[in-house]
Amino acid sequence: MSGLAAVLFDMDGTLVDTEVLWWRSTERIARGLGHELTDADAPEVVGRAVEDTAAHLVRVSGGGDPSEVGRELTADFFRAVEAGAPMRPGAQRLLTALEAHGVPFALVSASPRLVVDSVVGGSLAHVPFAFTLSADDTDRTKPHPDPYRSAAERFGADVRDCVAVEDSPDGAASAEAAGCRVLVVPSLLEVPPSPVRTFARSLEEVTPELLRSCLGGGVPRQDRPGSQAVRPSSSTTPST
Known part of the structure; x- marks a missing residue:
């Protein structure tokens, strides 16, 4: 490894701050299928691709077509992010610092292109991503x-020289399986936790x-007090 080649966000x-918007969209679509979303659904919703969440909703509700449910989820989520998707605390400062240090960065999302383009054209319009x-x-x-x-291939970089910045179990697993180091x-x-996180x-x-x-190498979670996340609840993902 020859140093930090790129940061993949x-x-x-x-x-x-769109995970709550995604939860609310899923909540609305689930309710239409006769299923009330609970914390037990969170691993199949948070950080998951549209088709995965759609398949889960069809499975737990016993009704609906996965493709149609996926289209409804995408449309509802798109409307939500179009209304505004605020940046997470510290995001702007970090992106500015990386640019100043000459470290290239890109956006790597599990959201559909429609949603990515909406966010990149809105709250992230000023961010100089190499690509999305x-x-x-x-x-x-x-x-x-x-x-x-x-x-990593698009950067022409060794994936082992790239650091992925992630917030979810699926995202961290994706980056780790690819060979990235992961900042969670x-x-x-x-x-x-894992040795590369x-x-x-x-x-x-x-x-x-x-x-x-x-x-x-990774820094174990216990070495960074207070870093444990919370599961979705009525306080973090209020019903609509």
Whole structure:
């Protein structure tokens, strides 16, 4: 490994505060299928691709067509992000610092291209991403390694010299399977530790130096007090 080649950012719940919007969209569609979303559904919703969540809703409700449910989820989520997707605390400062240090970065999302373009054209319009990847740009999306492998290839970089910044178990698993080191900033779901994962409580405490240090190995969660995430609840994902 020759140093930090690139930083690969997840979008929902990492750079922008959209995981709650996704939960609310899923909640609305689930209710239409006769299913009330609870914390037990969270692992099949938070950080998951549209088709995975759609399949889950069809399975637990016993009705609906996965493709149609997926289209409804995408349309509802798109309307929500079009109304505004605020950046997460510390995101702007970190992106500015990376640009100043000459560290390239890209967006690697499990959201559909429609949603990614809406956010990148809105709250992230000023961010100089080298490129963006959506769920539509690879054969398989997270938790498979394809998105992060593709991103490293587009940079012409060794994936082992790239650090992924993620907030969810599926996202972290995708990046790790691809060969990235992973900086985890949890949002709605707890992310389990691993030897290649470093944990931070917020992007506000992340610096280019911390990202470079990730290449040397992960920092166990217990070494970073207070970094454990909370599961969705009525206080973090209120019903609509």
